[in-house]
Amino acid sequence: MDFDLIRLLIISMFGDDVVLKEDKTSPQPSLTVPADKILEICQFLHVQPKLYFDYLTCITGIDNGAEVGTIEVIYHLTSIPYGHNFVLKVEVPRNAEGEPLPKVPSVTPIWRTADWHEREAYDLVGIDFVGHPDLRRILLPADWEGHPLRKDYQEQERYHGIKVKY
Template sequence: MQFRDIVALIRQLLGDHFLQEVHEEAIQPYVKVAPVHLPALARLLYEHEQLYFDYLACVTGIDNGPEVGTMEVLYHLFSIPYEHALVVKVEVPRNAEDEPLPQVPTVSDIWRTADWHEREIYDLLGIRFTGHPDLRRILLPADWQGHPLRKDYQTQDTYHGIKVRAESPPEDPFQA
């Protein structure tokens, strides 16, 4: 099944309004969906007999920075038996420092591999996955301050008395 066929089937089953954007010309063609529609789309992609996206290869989080004011989550899906692929993109507003974290519904109840991918995105970018069964930091200590892959992240000076930030940047060994 080709990308156009997948999009046509999604529109037929869920309605024309369901997909916010369709980007067939991208290097990896993708569809963009509102976070509220992600669970229904994910369920359809996994359960529909003609689609059967049984493999969630990767979930990627992106911070577009404070200037743009958005964050994205991309889901790279494959159907092993049917040999077709799809990228699903969800965009959320980026939160300011004292505001609640952006939220995207979990898909870990559909694809088990999303469990750790979502935890990593939560840990490093600060996107909360609602409904996740165990959303906690996976790479950093539970009491770490901030989310290091955010474009405006400021490393804390110390962590439990250990110096975290260098006084000055290290010299570039490649400069003559």
């Protein structure tokens, strides 16, 4: 099933207003949907018999920088039996230092593989996946300061007396 047919199925189920932005120019076309709808849309894509996206390939978090003011979460979905792929995106406002992290619903109830993908995005980009069963750092120590893939990340000079910035 191609991108346009999947897009039409999503619109028929959730309405025109659910698609905030389409990118058909990329090698992997995508739909940007509201963060508060991501769990519901992913559940539909997973259980809909014509689609059956049974595999969450990857979740990527991207900081678009302070000037743009958004963070993106990108979901790469695959249907192994049908051999089709689909990309969904969510854009949330970027938080300033000292403010709560941007919130996106967790998709771990649908795909267990989301567990580590979401933890990685939390750890490196600073996205709070609401409803995640164990949201804690996965690559960095629990007491590490900041999120290294943020565009404004400032490396700490020392960590527990060890020089980390050269």
